[in-house]
Amino acid sequence: MxxxxxxxxxxxxxxxxYVGCVALILLSTVTLGVWFERRARADMLSxxxxxxxxxxxxxxxxxxxxxxEPASPELELRIQRLGIEGEARLTLVxxxxxxxxxxxxxxxxxxxxxxxxxxxxxxxxxxxxxxxDSETVGRPYRYIARAVRVDGELVGFVRAAFPLDEVDARxxxxxxxxxxxxxxxxxxxxxxxxxxxxxxxxxLAATAALAERIARGDYAGxxxxxxGADEIARLSEAIATxxxxxxxxxxxxxAHRNKVxxxxxxxxxxxxxIDADERIVHMNAVAARLLGANPAEVxxxxxxxxxxxxxxxxxxxxARKTGEPRSAACTLVPAGDAGSxxxxxxxxxxxxRDGAGELFGAVLVMHDVxxxxxxxxxxxxxxxxxxxxxxxxxxxxxxxxxxxxxxxxMPKEMQSRFLDRVRDQSLRLSALVTDLxxxxxxxxxxxxxxxxxxxxxxxxxxxxxxxxEVAARKRITLVAELPEQDCTVQTDEExxxxxxxxxxxNACKYTPEGGKVWARILRRPGxxxxxxxxxxxxxxxxxxxxxxxxxxxxxxxxxxxxxxxGLGLSIVKHLASSLGGSVSLESTPGRGSTFRVxxxx
Amino acid sequence: MTRHLQTDLDxxxxxxxxxxxxxxxxxxxxxxxxxxxxxDLAKEVAAGDDAIDRKELEVExxxxxxxxxxQPVAGDLRYIIAVLKVNNDLxxxxxxxxxxxxxxxxxxxxAPLPVDIDFTRMVESVRRMVRQxxxxxxxxxxxxxxxxxxxDEEVDGFQxxxxxxxxxxxxxxxxxxxxxxxxxxVSRHLERIGDSATNIAEDVxxxxxxDVIRHQPRGRLHRAGT
Numbered sequence: 001m002x003x004x005x006x007x008x009x010x011x012x013x014x015x016x017x018y019v020g021c022v023a024l025i026l027l028s029t030v031t032l033g034v035w036f037e038r039r040a041r042a043d044m045l046s047x048x049x050x051x052x053x054x055x056x057x058x059x060x061x062x063x064x065x066x067x068x069e070p071a072s073p074e075l076e077l078r079i080q081r082l083g084i085e086g087e088a089r090l091t092l093v094x095x096x097x098x099x100x101x102x103x104x105x106x107x108x109x110x111x112x113x114x115x116x117x118x119x120x121x122x123x124x125x126x127x128x129x130x131x132x133d134s135e136t137v138g139r140p141y142r143y144i145a146r147a148v149r150v151d152g153e154l155v156g157f158v159r160a161a162f163p164l165d166e167v168d169a170r171x172x173x174x175x176x177x178x179x180x181x182x183x184x185x186x187x188x189x190x191x192x193x194x195x196x197x198x199x200x201x202x203x204l205a206a207t208a209a210l211a212e213r214i215a216r217g218d219y220a221g222x223x224x225x226x227x228g229a230d231e232i233a234r235l236s237e238a239i240a241t242x243x244x245x246x247x248x249x250x251x252x253x254x255a256h257r258n259k260v261x262x263x264x265x266x267x268x269x270x271x272x273x274i275d276a277d278e279r280i281v282h283m284n285a286v287a288a289r290l291l292g293a294n295p296a297e298v299x300x301x302x303x304x305x306x307x308x309x310x311x312x313x314x315x316x317x318x319a320r321k322t323g324e325p326r327s328a329a330c331t332l333v334p335a336g337d338a339g340s341x342x343x344x345x346x347x348x349x350x351x352x353r354d355g356a357g358e359l360f361g362a363v364l365v366m367h368d369v370x371x372x373x374x375x376x377x378x379x380x381x382x383x384x385x386x387x388x389x390x391x392x393x394x395x396x397x398x399x400x401x402x403x404x405x406x407x408x409x410m411p412k413e414m415q416s417r418f419l420d421r422v423r424d425q426s427l428r429l430s431a432l433v434t435d436l437x438x439x440x441x442x443x444x445x446x447x448x449x450x451x452x453x454x455x456x457x458x459x460x461x462x463x464x465x466x467x468x469e470v471a472a473r474k475r476i477t478l479v480a481e482l483p484e485q486d487c488t489v490q491t492d493e494e495x496x497x498x499x500x501x502x503x504x505x506n507a508c509k510y511t512p513e514g515g516k517v518w519a520r521i522l523r524r525p526g527x528x529x530x531x532x533x534x535x536x537x538x539x540x541x542x543x544x545x546x547x548x549x550x551x552x553x554x555x556x557x558x559x560x561x562x563x564x565x566g567l568g569l570s571i572v573k574h575l576a577s578s579l580g581g582s583v584s585l586e587s588t589p590g591r592g593s594t595f596r597v598x599x600x601x
Numbered sequence: 602m603t604r605h606l607q608t609d610l611d612x613x614x615x616x617x618x619x620x621x622x623x624x625x626x627x628x629x630x631x632x633x634x635x636x637x638x639x640x641d642l643a644k645e646v647a648a649g650d651d652a653i654d655r656k657e658l659e660v661e662x663x664x665x666x667x668x669x670x671x672q673p674v675a676g677d678l679r680y681i682i683a684v685l686k687v688n689n690d691l692x693x694x695x696x697x698x699x700x701x702x703x704x705x706x707x708x709x710x711x712a713p714l715p716v717d718i719d720f721t722r723m724v725e726s727v728r729r730m731v732r733q734x735x736x737x738x739x740x741x742x743x744x745x746x747x748x749x750x751x752x753d754e755e756v757d758g759f760q761x762x763x764x765x766x767x768x769x770x771x772x773x774x775x776x777x778x779x780x781x782x783x784x785x786x787v788s789r790h791l792e793r794i795g796d797s798a799t800n801i802a803e804d805v806x807x808x809x810x811x812d813v814i815r816h817q818p819r820g821r822l823h824r825a826g827t
Contacts, residue, residue, distance in 0.1 A: 304615050305739045308622035333629050333728075342633070 014201040021193035029182045029189075036178055041171050045142065048167065049129065052144040052160040055086050059158040060148055063092050066100070067148070067155040076101045089141065093119060093157040100156070102136075110136050118145040119157050131164060140164040203228070207236040214239070219247035270345075270366030273352065274316050276359065278302050287366055290332055290343065312364060315349040319362035325350035329369075344370045378549055385551035389432055389566065393425035428565070435567040438498070439550070442574040454496060456487040456521055456530060456599075463500035464519050467508055474513050478504075481520040489528055489599045495575045502568040503532040503595050509564065510593070511536035523601075527581075531596040538589040548573040548583065572597070606671045610680065613663050617684050617691075620656045621735040624691045627653065627698040628731055628794060632724050634702055635787060638709035646702035653695035660688045683808035687738060690797040690804070694731070697790045697797070704787045711780055716770050718784055720791075723759035726752060727791045730798040737805045746809075749802035756795035763788040 062082070066075050083090045083103020092100040097114025099107040113119050121128020122145040129144045145159040224240070227233060264271050270287030274280055280298045283306075288295035291307040298306050304313045311330035318326050327348045346367040354360040400418045404410060410418075464480045471478040500519075507517040515535040522529040539547060543554045551566040569583075576583045576597050587593035627646050634643035664685045667673065673681060730752050737746035767781045807813055 302615070304618050304622075308618065308625055308735060310619065310622045310626065313619070313622075333633070 013204065014197055017201060018193060018197040021197060022190050025186050025189040025193060029186045033175075033178050033182050037171065037175055040174050041167075044167055044170065048142055048162050049144060052088060052142070052162060053146075055082075055088055055090060055160045056144060056146050056158045058082065058086075059090050059092070059160065060146070063100075063148070063156070063158060066092075067094065076107070079103050087162075089137070089161040089163075091159040091161070093145075093159060095123075095154045095156055105136055113157075113159075116143070116145070118143040118159065121145070122147045122157055122159075123154070134161070137163075140168075142167070200232075203232045203236065207232060207239060210236065210243070211239050214243050214246065219243055219250060268368070270368075271363065272303070272312070272316070272366070273361060273363040274303050274320065275361040276320065278304065278313075278317070278320070280306060281361060286368075287364075290345065290366055290368065311347055312366075315347050316362045316364050319349040319351045319364075320359065323351040323353070323359050342370075343368055344373045381552075382550050385566065386436070389551065390429070393429040393432075396425045397422050397429075432565045432567070435565045435571060439567060439571055439574060442495075442571065442578050445578070451490050451492055453488050454491055454493055456489055456496075456528065457482045459493075459496055459500060460519050460521060460530065463497070463504055466501070467504045470505075470508050471517065474508065474511070474515075476508055476511055476513070477516045478508075479516065479518050481518055483521055483523055485523065487521050487523065487528055489601075491579050491599065495579055499572050499575050499597055500530075502572045503597070506564075506568055506595070507532045507534040507536065507593075510534065515592075526601055528599045528601050529596055530599070531594055533592065533594040535592040538591050538593055539585070539587040540589050544585055544587060547585065569595075606667070606673060606677065609663070609667050609671070610677065613660070613667065613681070613684055616656070616660050616663060617688060618735070618739060620653070620660055620688060620691050621738065623649070623653050623656060624695045624698065625731055625735060627695055628701075629728065631698040631701040631705060632720075632728065635705035635708065636720060636724070638705070640706055640709050643702040643706040643709065647699050647706075650695055650699040653692060657688055657692040657695075661685065664688070679808055679811060683804040686804045687801050690800045694794050694797045697794050701787050701790045704783045704790075707783050708780065708787075714770065714777055714780055714784060716766060718763075718766070720788070723756060723763070723788065723791055726756050726759065727795050727798070730756065730795050730802075734798040734801040734805070737802055741805070741809050743806045743809045746802035746805040750799050753795055753799045756792055760788050760792040 059079070059082070062075070062078055066072065079090050079092070079101045080103050088103070090101075090103040091110075091113070092102075093113045094100055097112035097119070099110040099113055101107055102110055116130070117132065118128040118130040121130070126149075127144065127146045129142070131140065131142050133139065134141045140163065141161040142164050143159055143161045145157050147154055148156050148158055264282065264284040267284060267286065270290045271282065271284045272280065272287045272291075273282045279300050280303055283291075283293065283295055283298045285295055287293075288298065291309065291312065293306050303316055307313065309330060309332060311328050315326055315328055318324070325348065327346065329344065329346050332343045332345055346369050347364060348367075349362050349364040351359050352361045352363055400422050404415060404418055460480055460482060464478055467478060504517070504519065511517055511534040517535075518531075518533040520529075520531050520533070522531065539554055543552075546552045547554065548569050550570040552570075553564070553566050572595075573583050576599075579599065581597055581599045584596045584598065585593065586596070627649055630642055630649075631646045633639065634646060664681050667681055668678075671677075730749050733745055733752075734749045736742065737749060764785065767785050771778050771781050803813075
């Protein structure tokens with residue numbers, strides 16, 4: 001559309017210039033031709049008159065003395081010859097108008113000539129001329145007549161005439177050649193004008209094309225300005241310069257924009273910006289993911305069309321209208337997920353103002369605080385758990401001791417039962433404190449224990465031996481599956497022992513009587529793996545991720561009955577990571593669990 | 602005059618979408634309260650129903666005013682009428698979410714049923730229907746709306762399955778009757794939310810194309826949808 005418009009503009013300029021030139025050429029050619037023809041005709045006529053006059057003088061001489069009598073044959077003959085040779089019609093007329101002789105006709109057949117205009121004029125002034133159709137011959141003639149006077153007395157008239165159609169024929173000849181010459185000249189001039197017009201319009205067209213390309217936003221192409229020093233070259237040079245500057249400026253802007261986009265895109269927080277019309281100006285990838293929108297499609301659409309999270313649109317609306325920042329929290333359920341995978345979001349919206357301080361829109365920052373909330377919960381649970389776990393045995397001990405103090409008469413065996421329970425509770429308390437201390441120690445010394453090269457197989461064998469008795473009591477088959485090769489790891493012996501003990505202890509605790517526990521060492525590329533598998537009760541998927549948390553118990557009552565502190569797996573996890581390794585868990589409820597410790601090889 | 606109508610139509614769209622957002626949120630919360638057995642959340646949903654009711658009146662008021670003031674024709678008239686109907690459906694969905702929340706409140710204070718009642722898939726289908734019906738409304742997308750109508754059968758299937766499971770459970774173990782009835786009513790409410798979403802989808806098709814696709818065999822719908 002734009003191209004054709006520009007094209008027709010260019011064409012129109014070229015054509016206007018060209019048509020103007022052609023019109024000028026034609027006008028001057030025609031004017032010149034007409035003027036030339038007129039001039040040629042006038043020249044020819046005056047030449048004709050001069051030659052006719054010369055003949056008249058001759059004729060006068062010949063006629064001298066013959067005016068009175070009727071024309072003699074020899075006079076007629078002479079006149080006829082003279083007329084033929086002189087290519088003119090010659091006539092002698094008496095003052096009364098009677099024709100004495102004529103070079104082309106018999107004088108007797110010719111009527112009275114007194115009233116012919118040229119004769120009349122000659123009678124009056126001595127000479128007369130006329131252009132008219134001859135009544136005698138019937139052709140247009142140029143006549144010149146002269147009165148012949150002898151001693152002041154009119155004796156007759158001499159007249160010479162020349163057929164005008166011959167003059168006209170000559171003029172026509174002349175006109176044809178004039179027109180042909182003019183046409184040739186005009187043709188050449190038109191061709192020259194064509195090249196001139198295109199020479200003028202081509203650089204203009206090139207300049208226009210360059211300007212159009214820039215207008216289309218294509219700054220990258222070649223911008224060779226038109227050569228020369230005229231106005232068009234200057235214009236083209238100016239446009240090329242403008243283009244370079246535009247290109248530079250655009251590059252700067254693009255680079256700046258990309259930087260901003262990269263920053264926004266790299267942010268962990270979601271960012272949404274809207275303008276005064278509630279249309280989305282920008283939404284980064286995180287925000288789009290959180291709101292379940294397609295980032296490519298949101299720009300320019302209303303925020304409330306894109307998300308139906310009321311907190312988001314309300315907050316933005318408030319900031320946009322009042323200019324005050326405001327925060328809120330909300331829970332998002334991303335599309336495609338069932339209730340479990342919800343995301344906790346903290347929102348903060350503030351107004352965007354333009355240079356003049358006018359409200360221009362609003363920007364919203366979305367902070368995913370799911371993990372933060374989870375950690376907060378873990379810590380809160382931990383504090384609550386620690387106080388609870390410490391208080392329970394203390395309360396029991398206090399209760400029993402107070403009962404014994406209140407009742408000195410207490411039977412002996414009841415007393416000893418109470419004291420047994422007090423001892424059990426204090427042992428639990430002590431185990432708990434030991435575990436808490438070792439956790440604290442691990443955290444404090446992370447990775448700073450005494451390391452030595454230790455053969456994992458020997459330690460596993462020892463560990464299995466240590467739990468032989470416990471397993472035998474529950475009729476659990478405890479199997480150590482160890483590879484032939486050497487399984488040496490760089491590790492801290494005490495940490496390793498704690499890991500083995502905790503895992504084997506758990507396996508024996510949560511495996512019912514008659515079950516089976518395997519302790520294995522597996523060599524895998526890049527790691528040495530120690531795993532304890534049991535045929536126990538297993539762990540629900542929902543709990544699997546949390547069993548390594550402190551005090552997290554899948555079944556609180558059962559764990560405490562079994563004498564657990566709720567810290568065992570947490571200690572294993574921390575120890576493994578302090579040794580540069582990691583832990584993992586695979587479990588099917590009702591079928592058993594496999595705990596793995598991965599040591600880097 | 603026309604510009605005023607356009608501004609009002611924009612505002613109406615915003616309001617009905619806000620209404621949709623409220624309802625969607627209520628449904629999501631009710632479902633979460635049900636699945637995660639959160640009593641507090643259930644109470645919140647029940648309390649939030651007032652806001653939905655107020656919004657419904659507001660939207661209805663706007664629609665009536667616009668009808669009286671601008672006397673719209675053709676597309677605009679269809680739009681406003683469709684919004685009136687959608688508004689109604691949304692309000693009902695809000696009520697149903699409230700009902701689910703009440704059942705969730707009851708169920709979370711009682712032991713879970715001994716059989717494996719998995720709402721996940723049904724809940725997911727219903728949520729998708731609600732989301733898609735509102736998306737279809739926002740984007741004026743009749744194709745998406747037709748998809749919603751087709752999904753209704755899936756939800757009906759879940760509901761039938763739930764009914765059979767629970768009936769046989771109640772026949773086996775009469776102690777479960779009270780809880781099973783509650784669970785059954787939850788599944789029926791879910792199914793009805795799906796129905797309302799279908800109604801909205803049908804209104805969207807009417808709004809955009811002027812075609813009434815209600816009370817038509819689903820087979821025809823399928824052809825039209827593909």
